[in-house]
Amino acid sequence: MRLSRAAFLLLLPVLGMILSLGTGVFALIEQSFVGADGLSLKAFQAFVSRREAMSVFLYTHQMALLVSAICVVVSFPLAVFLVRKQNQAYVLLIMMPLLVSIVVRTYGWMVILGPRGLINAALMGAGITTAPIRLMFNTTGVVIGLVHIYIPFATLSILTVYSKIDRSLVDGAAALGAGPWRVFSRIILPLAMPGVIAAASIVYLLTIGAVVTPLLLGSIQQMMLGSMIYDQMLVTFDFPSAGSAAIILTLSAALAILPLQLADRWVTRKLPAERS
Amino acid sequence: MPEVVVHAKAVEKKYRDVAAVRGVDLEVFRGEFLTLLGPSGCGKTTLLRMIVGFEQPTTGRIVIDGRDVTEVPTYRRPIGMVLQNLALFPHMNVQENITFGLLTRGERKSAALQKATQMLSLVGLAGFGHRLIHELSGGQKQRVALARSIVLEPSVLLLDEPLGALDLKLRQQMQGELKRIQRQVGITFIFVTHDQEEALTMSDRIVVMNAGRIEQIGAPQEIYDHPETMFVASFVGDTNVFAGRAIATAGARVSVELPALGQTVEVQGRGITPGMAVNVMIRPEFVALDDQPGAPCSGQVTDRTFVGADIRYSVTVGNQNLEARRPHRPEDRMLAPSATSGVTIDWANGIAFPSAA
Numbered sequence: 001m002r003l004s005r006a007a008f009l010l011l012l013p014v015l016g017m018i019l020s021l022g023t024g025v026f027a028l029i030e031q032s033f034v035g036a037d038g039l040s041l042k043a044f045q046a047f048v049s050r051r052e053a054m055s056v057f058l059y060t061h062q063m064a065l066l067v068s069a070i071c072v073v074v075s076f077p078l079a080v081f082l083v084r085k086q087n088q089a090y091v092l093l094i095m096m097p098l099l100v101s102i103v104v105r106t107y108g109w110m111v112i113l114g115p116r117g118l119i120n121a122a123l124m125g126a127g128i129t130t131a132p133i134r135l136m137f138n139t140t141g142v143v144i145g146l147v148h149i150y151i152p153f154a155t156l157s158i159l160t161v162y163s164k165i166d167r168s169l170v171d172g173a174a175a176l177g178a179g180p181w182r183v184f185s186r187i188i189l190p191l192a193m194p195g196v197i198a199a200a201s202i203v204y205l206l207t208i209g210a211v212v213t214p215l216l217l218g219s220i221q222q223m224m225l226g227s228m229i230y231d232q233m234l235v236t237f238d239f240p241s242a243g244s245a246a247i248i249l250t251l252s253a254a255l256a257i258l259p260l261q262l263a264d265r266w267v268t269r270k271l272p273a274e275r276s
Numbered sequence: 277m278p279e280v281v282v283h284a285k286a287v288e289k290k291y292r293d294v295a296a297v298r299g300v301d302l303e304v305f306r307g308e309f310l311t312l313l314g315p316s317g318c319g320k321t322t323l324l325r326m327i328v329g330f331e332q333p334t335t336g337r338i339v340i341d342g343r344d345v346t347e348v349p350t351y352r353r354p355i356g357m358v359l360q361n362l363a364l365f366p367h368m369n370v371q372e373n374i375t376f377g378l379l380t381r382g383e384r385k386s387a388a389l390q391k392a393t394q395m396l397s398l399v400g401l402a403g404f405g406h407r408l409i410h411e412l413s414g415g416q417k418q419r420v421a422l423a424r425s426i427v428l429e430p431s432v433l434l435l436d437e438p439l440g441a442l443d444l445k446l447r448q449q450m451q452g453e454l455k456r457i458q459r460q461v462g463i464t465f466i467f468v469t470h471d472q473e474e475a476l477t478m479s480d481r482i483v484v485m486n487a488g489r490i491e492q493i494g495a496p497q498e499i500y501d502h503p504e505t506m507f508v509a510s511f512v513g514d515t516n517v518f519a520g521r522a523i524a525t526a527g528a529r530v531s532v533e534l535p536a537l538g539q540t541v542e543v544q545g546r547g548i549t550p551g552m553a554v555n556v557m558i559r560p561e562f563v564a565l566d567d568q569p570g571a572p573c574s575g576q577v578t579d580r581t582f583v584g585a586d587i588r589y590s591v592t593v594g595n596q597n598l599e600a601r602r603p604h605r606p607e608d609r610m611l612a613p614s615a616t617s618g619v620t621i622d623w624a625n626g627i628a629f630p631s632a633a
Binding site: 166168169171172173174175176177178179182186187190191267268270271272 | 328329330349350351352355356357359360361362363364365366367368369376377380381408409410424425428
């Protein structure tokens, strides 16, 4: 398509955004590569050689794996339910939490999960436990908080793909003798797979970049990359370390998403190319 | 007595208070090509879906191969189905679509592949096993849909207007193919269509349905030549209708007075008593137009349509509009619109129906 010259004026706001955002990112990259003695990889070497930094790195990816797995498993039936209901009001219900700030929602979880929170009060009140169970300031708390925040994203990406699956394929498969389980495993799931992969990718990326929830619901001993970078920037003002950690986070994110992208190509290899 | 494969016993289907199928009794015989024919909303697809098991009858039973399958889910019924949109699995290639049912049934992969290859050559798609579904043409998709059902050797194969999406030429070609394949494999076909020409050309027997009921069951020629109801007469083939009054009856023949023509004619008719108001139907091919004098009545040509093999004329006789059809021959002189012509009607092929019914 040929655009008139005036149309390029519409790109100006984007250019402005790239410039302002880019400057910040560029500054960060520069600070992590340029030390007191010129260009060096010192900050990166420091990251890799620090045991707690590496443990934060691994823990972050483990969390991302766990949270995206849980999100997919919870969101799939939810998406199926929403499509079957054919009711936009339910979809709105799923979207509603997005209107409330993450900080507020995370504080909400503290009220529920705390030692004297809703759950522990109920458990102790019912006499099931005598002492409160630790539900926050540990991995459990972070997982609960993150899954709750990311479920709308995962649900919507699965829903988009699932709702486009031709219902008559189910009838066709049944007429060929396929029972419900085989219809699901051989027809529905493979066709919904692009949505599942998209959901997993989004949640994975969001989790490794999470800051607020790990900060509020996680333990101080076991930080995640996002909250560690936050600490380095705003508590210890160690910009080179923060910068190198951010770069490592970004690169490892891209690397982690790669297999998912390949999987997406594999599951859609026989489908017609998306009309664009 | 031919063996019954499918028996629908007093089947009714109501959606809330609206009855889609009202008390249908139908026996389908082994190896026949049976067509359910009717306008949209006549209940033919609902009946089909109940035989397949996608719908549950409100009352009545469905029996297949002597077994009552009314409560049996689709995937346990000995049926196959070609859906209207074919429902080929887009994430599988042709071969995988065809072996899907066999593998579901637990057959070995090597045996399934061998059968798939045989099937492909039966439907004229030899060597297409590795093609992807979206690479196929409409006609090829039909063949794959057919192959993946036939390979399972179902007791009965149900087809829900599968040719609807094809253009005329391809549709006619597929009609022939379908008939050939059906004869070759000997599987019972139940075919649903609203296209009377399709029904006439392909079927061993036709079931004409209207408003949830069966109007008539018979061989194509029987349905066309001897319709039992006015609905069948007007739905299958073109027809002219005259309102009249029966004067006298003699066996299967009725004398009818036709005020529109000012004539009394003798036509076929059953269950008619003298004095009854009747409708007389006569097919356009029994209306002859000739300009020589001596014809019993004369009419004015209002319209002429040239369709190749035939010429269709609209003629006004008195205040009655008539359709006439005659084979076209190049040496014939065509009648011009607004020309006056003698009209001779072969009333022996007319049929009278009570007009109330």
